[in-house]
Amino acid sequence: MLSKVISAAYLTLWISSCAVTSDVDVHMTRALQLMSETPLIDGHNDLPWQLRMQFNNELNKVDLYKLETTHTNIPKIKAGRLGAQFWSAYVPCGTQYKDAVRQTLEQIDVVHRMCEKYPETFMFATSSQDIMKAFNMNKTASLIGVEGGHSLDSSLGTLRTMYQLGVRYLTLTHSCNTPWADNWLVDTGSEPSQHNGLSPFGKQLIVEMNRLGMLIDLAHVTVEVMNQVLNMSKAPVIFSHSSAYSICPNKRNVPDDVLMKVNNTRGIVMVNFYNDYVTCRDTATVSDVADHFDHIKKVAGAGIVGFGGDYDGVTRLPEGLEDVSKVPKVVAELLRRGWTDDEVKAALGDNLLRVLREAEKVRDSLNGTTPDDVPIPYDEVKNSCRTSYGYPNAGAVHSLSTLVLLLTLAGSFQITAL
Secondary structure (H helix, E strand, O other): OHHHHHHHHHHHHHHHHHHHHHHHHHHHHHHHHHHHHOOEEEEEEOHHHHHHHHHOOOHHHOOOOOOOOOOOOHHHHHHOOEEEEEEEEEOOHHHOOOOHHHHHHHHHHHHHHHHHHOOOOEEEOOOHHHHHHHHHOOOEEEEEEEEOHHHHOOOHHHHHHHHHOOEEEEEOOOOOOEOOEOEOHHHHOOOOOOOOOEOHHHHHHHHHHHHHOOEEEOOOEOHHHHHHHHHHOOOOOEEOOOOEOOOOOOOOOEOHHHHHHHHHOOOEEEEOOOHHHHOOOOOOEHHHHHHHHHHHHHHHOHHHEEEOOOEOOOOOOOEOOOOHHHOHHHHHHHHHOOOOHHHHHHHHHHHHHHHHHHHHHHHHHOOOOOOOOOOOOHHHOOOOOOOOOOOHHHHHHHHHHHHHHHHHHHHHHHHHHO
8 A cells, every 4th residue: 555655756747857857848849949040149248258268268279069167159159049149348447548449349359250160150239130140041240349438548549449349339438437427346345436427538439439330339338327318318228147035135236216217217237137136145047037037018018128147258148148048948948937939039039139130220210310420528537548639729738848847857866966
């Protein structure tokens, strides 16, 4: 009798296990089907930075089919059904006022060379049309986002040049203030505000980005900057790799009132997978990531959510999401939670495609508008590493200060000679 009870218990457990397995398989099968119909567009991947740090951008020494020291390689991209990727052209804040522009150009260059070296996998893309073309060719559309306004060296000319090189979004700050915008650390109290959000030049830059059709990325900025940009931008904005503040109260995440404004302005928040922004702890799970998707949908609708994994830019990832090959697990989890096919497709890529198309429409509507060539005031960027060529008043001041220095030195020499 006891053996029959035990056998019955094992049978029940086995049936239950099979049911769970079957449930998971059904959702994963559906997830992969949806991903074959709509491109998964990820807002932020730092593989280019890993290529610099591990290989000094010597791409000839790298085999992306065999590379195992990163979250991202070609087999993982294929397994993860990655339809389009914004590759991050990131350089650290330590380059600000030094060689940020050069280093950023080198990061842009490595993305171009990556596409040229692996044309069977990557297609360089600069538009919503390019993304769909690559997807239909079974290639990963490769776009560029510059992560941090310090990469511009406060120059609208540099902004325009980077756009011509294929850059399609700019993250206004990284984790440092620029001469024209406050970064997210100001909201933590660890850094002082320098501009109360955006300076007048920062607002000039927003207008010029709209004219170009470059997406404005509000990841890494203060809430004040978020609100100022949302109030003034003619085009929808993105948060390329940020999550929901109400789920994890880290200042890198997006508060509910801002989520609602993003909805009102038809933008997108692309959920970051970094544990510290998912659970505010060292560990996290696939379910924890899905909680952010659920919350954003609940507060502002499925029309503003997307994927922004931050792979190769973070040190801790959720269990089950260790590299880019695992992303379909999030899609399956959303389906398990009752997301409709249309909602999942919106999150996968339709939302980002809509945002990009609307930014392109704003650009086209401004066709013929004169580029803004009024530079940032010299006093706002003056430092020992910057020359003042082109600034007449600054040049005069520079000449006067040089004269004072020479007279001082001459006086010192006479005293020494005596």
